[in-house]
Amino acid sequence: MSKKDKLLADAQKLMQKGQADKAINCYQEALATDPADLRVRQRLAELLAKYRRVDEARKELETIGKSLTANGFYMKAIAVYKQIEKLFPEDIAIALTLAGLNEKHGLSANALSEYKRAYDHYERLQNHVEALKALEAMQRIDTHNPNIKLKYAEVLFQQGRLDEALEAFRSLGLLLVERRDEAAFSRLAERLSQLFPDKGDFTCSVIEQKISDGGAEQAAVLLQALIKADPQRLSAWQLLVKAYRALENTARLKTVCQHFIKFFPSELFPREQLIRALLDEQETSAALTLMDESEQLFIAAGAAGTLREFYLALNDLVPINVRILKGCARACEAAGMSEEAASFAAKIGSLAGLGGGQPAVAVPAEEELAADEIEELLPEVEPEIELEMQAVGQAEEGVSPAATHGTGPRELDISDFSVAKASLEADFYEIEVELDEDLGAAAVAPADTWFETVNDIFDNIQTETGKVRFGAGMENGDAQSQYDLGLAFHEMGLYDEAINALRQAAEDPERRVSCLILQGACLRDKGELQLAENALRALLTLPSLSTEDSCALKYELALTLTVVGKNDEAWTLLEEVERINPAYRDVSARLHDASEGKSVGGLDFSEDELLDFELK
Structure with a gap:
């Protein structure tokens, strides 16, 4: 036996005797012989955290996290830093590290949530420089989120960076034109006329830029709404003509010019365009x-x-x-x-x-x-x-600008933006994660009805994930990443975080069953035995389980039943798994062990137990 293995065996014996400090010393000596052994370092960190030596635990966990990150194992690194976050929930540096890791792995909703937490922290401290950095990171991740763009522009204005603020507002305006959100764009234009009264017609300047950028179709929709609201708005008429000329839609161009001439008979521009x-x-x-x-x-x-x-x-x-x-x-x-x-x-x-x-x-x-x-x-x-x-006279009488109340310009509220449907109920804006609308339109099949019933069970699971909330939804491309993240959390013993990640991964129909099975396993491992049993039994009622899912479900349910003392039923389930796939995991070994009068889980030794018996 090597020196490291002997030290690990000694540490396990000392732990059984309750001599934690001496056991920790053994782990530290073992780690000194092989600093690259992350499993030993992880075990040491867990012991340090358990016995309230949190600063030392953090040091070891950060070493693990940096090593995993450097080697591209972002999922496992995220799980490690979540462990640190549990020890230091108020340390915003951890949130920023998690944000960066989630961003690198393409988990946009999670990254936005972490950056949002950092932004809130810096805002409370009035640290506008760092708050702005967090907003810039959020914009980098979600370039088409109007709420982030709005807050970014407002913060720039508050800091007196007027040129940058105006450009940020313009970028938001272009996005709203692209989305054809007439109401939100109008409110934005009103806000800009208050903040920058000397900058001219913001609305038309943004729309003109949109036409130049190739967005004439979206611009035309918004211009029609502006003209209907105020038929005497000359600049809107001119831009609408330009939009239809850019679209090469001669029929509509002629129609618009005809109306333009009726409202402005002395204007040469519509006559020239109509003649052309x-x-x-x-x-x-x-x-x-x-x-x-x-x-x-x-x-x-x-x-x-x-x-x-x-x-x-x-x-x-x-x-x-x-x-x-x-x-x-x-x-x-x-x-x-x-x-x-x-x-x-x-x-x-x-x-x-x-x-x-x-x-x-x-x-x-x-x-x-x-x-x-x-x-x-x-x-x-x-x-x-x-x-x-x-x-024309009646139109002039009928159009009057609304009176502006109050002593200064009103700051736009996110509720002004109809495109921003809340996906999280909090603070200045909500992180918006768009889902495929077609998913909700499909007719409900019997299997879907079954899933609604089962999902009710899993959705009622209460979890605590510190102070970080993940996004409410995601694109299908993120499902594999969320699934991998759930596995990493489960492996690290972060069961609540694992359940939350698996809930998101379950939005992908192809892996929905496997995600629900793993959530049941997480419930068992965190000690919610009755809830785990109920949830896994509910999954057995699925009309058509695949062979792989059937084996996984019965195996996890068997382990759960073993823990609650229902060994006979557990043995029956394992026999069913063996009939389907004799090579499935360690099912044959468990059944052989059970046939000798031992419990179904008799061979499930931990690494430390193996070390104690000198079998490793």
Whole structure:
């Protein structure tokens, strides 16, 4: 026997005699001979913690945690640091370490929960620098969480970092536009008008950026809502036109321009855009009528060159038309191109001479429309953008800004954001974890009904996990990670944490049964024997257990029954497992031991017991 093994055996004997201090010394000497033995170090840490030598225990556990982290065993490292957290629940450095480990392993909800705890701690201490670091980490993990973005922007503003705050608010605005959350975006814009009254129209600047970034479709939805709320909002009309042009939706573009002109008859922009759309569609008669009507607006605005461009394009489409040629001549003259104007005048004269004063080719009479008939050429207004048309004066009277009460700007509350449905009931915001909506829409099958009954049993399990709460939900991709984390917690004796992790992993239907079985095992190991037995028996009623799940369930139930003294039933269950899979775990050894008159669990020696009998 090696020196280390002898020291471990001596330590076990001393523990049986109640001489804990001497046993600890033996473990320390054994560890000195092999510092890399993490199992011995773990046993030493547990003894130190048990006998209130918590600082020494922490030192050993941190050594284990750092070693596991360095070698990429993040799950086991998380379990180790959870043990430290139980010893030092108020030490925020542990929460930050756990946050980093969860982040590295892709457990976003858990990482957010730990960073949130750190943020709350630093806020209480008025340590804004560290609080902001926690928020930055949360943003890094969940870039599309509006609540985190809002709090981050507000904290920046409170610290006087105004440019950064404005940019953070703008980022939040872009996210809300992408989500098409009109109500939340409007409240954000109101807040920004109070915080930055000299920054102009925040709403339209954000929407314009969204259009430039390729989000014209989302921008159009929000702009329609803004226009319905205030039809006199010129900038919103202009951006809606730009959005539909970016989307290359000519039908809606023409409809919007038509309404735009009715509300703002002296604005050149919608007329210009409508003419372009009509020319693109080769609706020459409607384009010509609108150009004639808008000619003086173009000239007054110094846009005679644009008018000339339109007339030349129209002349290319309808090459021998006196009305169009006259328009070309007028536009060229207004643009200061006298020679070109004279050339068009000469063409008009020659055409008139050839036809006895009549154009050689004329636009059909039925196509020569007055301005008020242009609508008949355009598509009907689609329901989602149809406005209740009203006189400009009435619109101005009907739109009045709401009075702002109070002595200063009201800080936005998270409840203002309709996208933020609480998944945890606490504090300034809730960590949002979105689940697949289709899961709730599926019809309930008999197996689902069975799971509802069984889940009621497991959901009533009361657990305590210190002061850290995990996220309420997760994506399916996290299920394996949560399952592995549950196993690591179980191995470390952190049964409440294991149950919580396994609950989350059970959201994946493929591993739901195995997670419930392991929760039952955790209940047994933490001493909740009756609850464990009831929960595992409930699982036996599942209509169609897989072979693997059936063996695991009966095996864990057998171990539970053994502990409560129901050895005969336990033996029967193990025999059933052996018939299904003779090689399953140590079932054959347990049955052989039981056949010799011993308990079913007779061979379940611990490592220390094996050392004591010098069998290891």
